[in-house]
Structures are given as structure tokens and as C-alpha cells.
Amino acid sequence: MNILAYLIPISLFLGGVGLVAFIYTVRSNQYDDPDGDSRRILSDDWDDHPKP
């Protein structure tokens, strides 16, 4: 049963990483334009170098 001492913190930590990532995406306005974002991936504007 000692394995629980590792597994529970690990599962909580991994879940927490997902939660923090989600909160980050919400805070940085990544859900404002879902339609546009799914189309922007097709544009070849900044393929060679990142947008300055």
C-alpha cells in the first residue's frame, strides 16, 4: 500500500498541471475566436520566421 504515497501526489500533480494550463489559456484570451484560430493555422504568413 506504500505505493499510494507516491501515486496520489503524482495524480494530483498531473491533474493540477492540466488545471493550470487551462486557466492560462482562459486568461490569455485563447477562446475568444475559436473559428478564426482554426483557420489561422492554414495561413502561411509566418511560416518562415515568427511574427516580430
Place this chain on the structure above:
Amino acid sequence: MTATLRPSLSACPACAAGPAAEALAARDIGPAQIALSLPTIHCSACISKIERGLNAHPGVKSARVNLTLKRASIDAGADVSAQDMVALVQGLGYEAHELDAGTLNATANNRAGRELLMRLAVAGFASMNVMLLSVAVWSGAADATRDLFHWISAAIALPTIAFAGQPFFRNAWAALSNRSLNMDVPITLAILLAVVTSLWETALSGEHAYFDAALALTFFLLAGRYLDHRTRAIARSAAEELTALEVPRAIRLSDGAEETVNVAELRVGDMILVRPGGRMPVDGEIVSGTSEIDRSLLTGETVPVFAGEGQRVSAGEVNLTGLLTVRATAVGADTSLHQMADLVALAESGRSRYTSLADKAAKLYAPGVHILSALSFLGWYLYSWDVRTALNIAAAVLIITCPCALGLAVPAVTTAASGRLFRRGMLIKHETALERLAQVDTVVFDKTGTLTAGAPELTNLESLPRKDAEVAYALARGSSHPLAQSITRAARDAGMACAGVANITEVPGYGTKGTYKGQEVRLGRASWTGAGDTAQTATHLQVAGRPAITFTFADHLREGASDAVQALKDSGKSVYLMSGDTTAAVEALAKRLGITHWLAEALPADKSARIQAMTYNGAHVLMVGDGLNDTAALAAAHVSISPASALDAARVASDIVLLGSDLSPIAAACDTAQSATRRIRENFRIATIYNIIAVPLAVAGLATPLIAALAMSASSITVSLNALRLR
């Protein structure tokens, strides 16, 4: 003009005050932010083409296109005007309209939505983790392991509930301090009681802890709240966009120079230039120029009125033909338009009298649950003299009866129904609009601008001498007056040739004149062409020496108008027509559409009084109207619809806005509303059945956290699936 109207008009003063204040604040930020509406963009090529074009313009700091909202927001220096940007985008081949950045306050909306989403995410994360631990407990973990799992669950649940449950705690506190009960009171009580008893049990190494139930409850209820918020946020942002399309600007003359200013900056005594096609921004007096003005949005009259020097004009009237200079006598909140709109805000509105199904359910439900829980506590305490057992059972009763499904029952259905109607071009602005629409048995239509498109149609072209019609065609081509344009259209469609009329000049306010075969010919007002007055909308042609020839017009029916009227009559509703226009015009239209009950030359007060009388006699009235003269009626009716072309004040006063020009979705919307209400009732029934099964178990002390979790999830999922059938 439009922006200043908004605050006082909203149905609920509290929710209007916030956005309005914010809109004012946003306006102060100044000209840097430009927003454009781009209704035709649809692909990645459109996005990059427009962004590249805008960013290449000197003075533009950054531009970004939002495809979901079909909007571009531009951050630019003060020297870049919105008109330049519109022209630039139009040059790239896309339709563009300026939006009033002050009216669009997406930020406030977003903040509330984002906050809910964050709480939802945290509650979801915590409930999944605690559920994992609970599954271990249910499958047989015992003694020290079970206690450890319970303590870990407590460590996750306590901070989560403190954070995610705040909306419920706040609402419950607000209700209690008003000495009333709402759905949030039993929710809060159940969550808090579950946490307290579970902590107590855990401390005493007890067998049952309800941390997972408390978290799942919070999660499901937050999901319902979020759905509800999103549906209304979508409707609100679309409604704001309609308002923002009318940018409140006016042209002020200072020392002879034209200057474009915000309507809010106009002062009494300012000279204002109103171009043909423009709307009066203020109440005032005409200083120079002659023209005709269209008052149909204010009074419902279709026949344009002559306007000359010294005449008074009111805000909201549309200038048709000539350039007018107006001296402002009342601005902003003092204009007659605004004062009429204020009267509407004071009038008792249909929507405030209505109690939503959810509130009705809460009124029955909340006291019932509390009494049941208190009785089981008392019963078990008297039976066993053990506070711990009694409290555990009371908590189980509260948790199992907790309105998870009830909290989802209404938002899930309204989200599905509003989405379906939105795709058909209807915007549901008010949260109980669908429920009220389902009860409608009487429909009242306004005429001008609602059943008719506001564009006149020439009716007697065939009966006129062809030569004269060709002369009229030649004269009409030179004018932008709606009647002249209608003649041009009809003559072109009939394949007529233009007669050789020379020296065509437009005399603003009167008509058009020219020389034909050496004689003067005139097309215009009755008094100017020597014709007698007619009751119908008409214009007259005078060829020197001969008596004038009359061209008569009928209003062009709006697309789908006759279908909508027919469908409403077929579904057993009585249809009325009420208009401020002349008896002849109203009667003709009523005959054409087969409407037997009609009222002509109705003042705004007549309309609302008639609707109030119908309501008093037990009818549920749907009012469809677009003008300022309809706003009182729109507010008095049980539920109201206005087309997107309506005056801002009318759109604000109505519950539903028709986005397209087609009227036929109205009948379909009534059906959708009825099936939505049926679904809501079904959902309440499903939730009640679950309670009837689970509550006896809880009262008998047989409920375990597993049974609570099963009942809660199963009822929430059935209710959501039932709602999805509506899509």
C-alpha cells in the same frame, strides 16, 4: 442619440447601469480603438488579406480580425479615422461597417463568463480527483486507508468549495437578506451541511463522507450557470452589435466649417447639418434648406412630410431629399425621442409581471426540501437521541434532493432552443422570452416597417399613358427620394425608355422639374403640381397645361409577411394590425393579408391601451413592431419582437430581435418555444421522479454516498440529454 438612450431603457435598471457606465468609460479612451463589422468574411484568406491590408496602412499600430464575431479591431493613432479603414477594407473587396466602440463592451461580459468558467474548471478538477478517491473507498478501502482518503478528499474539497461555490453563496445571502428564498438557499445549505458533516465523520473515522457529492453538485450547478450565461452573452453581444452599427455622430457647423462630432457633445444652439438620408440627432428648428422628412419610425405615417425654414423637427426623423441646417433646441436626454422612451421605461412591462418556470419550481421546492430535511433530523433525533446520526441523515436528504437536475433543467433547454432560433435569424434577448412566447394566443403587428418593408411600390403604372410614364421615369431617375426611386424601378422593370427631358433639377421638399419638348414638366408634391390631395401615398406628374397625373403607391410587403400571418392564423392565434397610418392604407393592407381586426390612426398610447385591455381580458399578446410609436406597446405586451431595422429604442424594449428581413420565422419560433417549454416541464418531472425514488431511501437512513452520486449524475445527464433533443 442611440447610445444616450440605452441606459434608461433596459428592463432591469441594475443590469443596465453597469454596462452603460462602462460604455461611457470606454468612450473616453478616445479614437485609438476602431471596430469594424465584416459580415462577409469566412476563411483564412479573408483574415490574412484584411489584416495585411490594415497593418500596412500608416498610423495603424495593430489590427486583428475575429472570425467568430466577424469583426476587426484596430489599434491606431488619432489621425486614422474609421471611415478611412472602412474604405480600405471595401477596397480589398469586403463589406465593412463602422461599429461604435463605446457601445461594444465585450470586456465586462467576458470577465463574468471567464470567472464562471474558471470556477467550473476548478470544480471539475476537484470533483474528478475526489471521485477517484471515493471509488476506492466504495470498493472496500477500510480503516486507516479510508481515513487517509477522506482527509485527502477534505483537503481538496474545502478550498475548492470556498472558491467555486461563491456564486451560490452570494445569491443565497442576497435572497436571505431580502427575507426570501431562491434555489440557491437549499443549494448553499446542502453544500455547507455536506462539508460539515463529512468533516465531522472523517474526524471520528466514520464510514460515510459526502465530499464527492458536494463537489459534483457544485460542478453540475456551475455547468448550468455557465450555459445560461453563455446563451445570454451571445444574444447580448449580437444585440450590442446592432446598436453599435448606428454610430452616434453628427455634423456640426462652427463658423461655416463642417466638423464631425459625437452626438453626446452637441449643445443647445448648435447648428447641425443633416444630409439627405441622415437621421435628426436632436430636436430643433430648421434654419435653412427645404426637404421632406420621413416620420414613420416615430408615428407610423408613411407619407413624407414637407419641411421648410422655421419648422420644428424631432430627433429620430429621417431627412429625405434636401440638405437641412438645424438649430438644436433640445439635446440628449431632453429630446422628445428620449422623453418618449423614458415613458416606456416607466410603464409596467409584461416581462416584470411574469414569474419564470424556474422561479415557480424554486418557490415550491425550496421550502419543501428544508421542511423534509428538518423533519428527518427531528425524527431520527427523537428516535435515536444521537445528534450525529440525525445530522448525517438530514445532510443526506438535502444532498439527494439538491436541485442538480433542476439547476440544469432550464438552462440546458433554453441554450438548445436559443441556438436553434439563432441559426434561423432570431435573437432571444430576455431569459424568460421563450417561456412567454409559448403562451402567446394573440399577435399584434405594426404596419409600417414591420409588415411592410418601408419601401413603396408603384401600383398604377399599367393604367397610365405610356408617354407620361416615360416622362416621369426621366424625372424620377434624377432623385434619391423613395417614391422617385420606386418609379425608376417599376419603369425599368417594365422595359420603358427614358423620355428626352432636359434641365432636370431637384427642388428639395417639392420634387423634380425639367423641360420636355419646350414645356416645363414637374414630378412631385400635390400642391406643387396642381393636383388634389389623395389619402394614399402618391406623387404627381404635371405636363404644362394638362391636369396632373397621379402615381399611387402601396407599401411593399416584407418578405415572409403573408406566410407568417397565415401560419399564425392556422395555428389558431388571432392576428391584429395596429398602425398610426391612415385608414385607407391600413385597410388595404389588412385586406391583402386577410387580417380581419385592424386599427388605424392609432396613437402610441392607443396601441398600448388596446394591448393592456386584451391582456386584462386574459389574452397573452405578442407585439411585433419597429417604431418609437410602438415602444410602449412592445413593453406592455406579454412578449415582443422587433426587426433588426427597428429604431434602437424599439429593439431595447423588445424581447426578441429578428436579424434577417424575413418575417416567416415568427410562427416557427412560437412552435419552438412551445416545445422548449414542454421540455422544461418534462425535465422538472424527470428530476421529481428521481427524488421520489431516492428521498425515501435517504429519510430511512439507507442512502450512502454511492447512491447519492448515482442519483445525482443520472438525473443531471438524463435532463441534459432530454434538452438536446430540441436542437
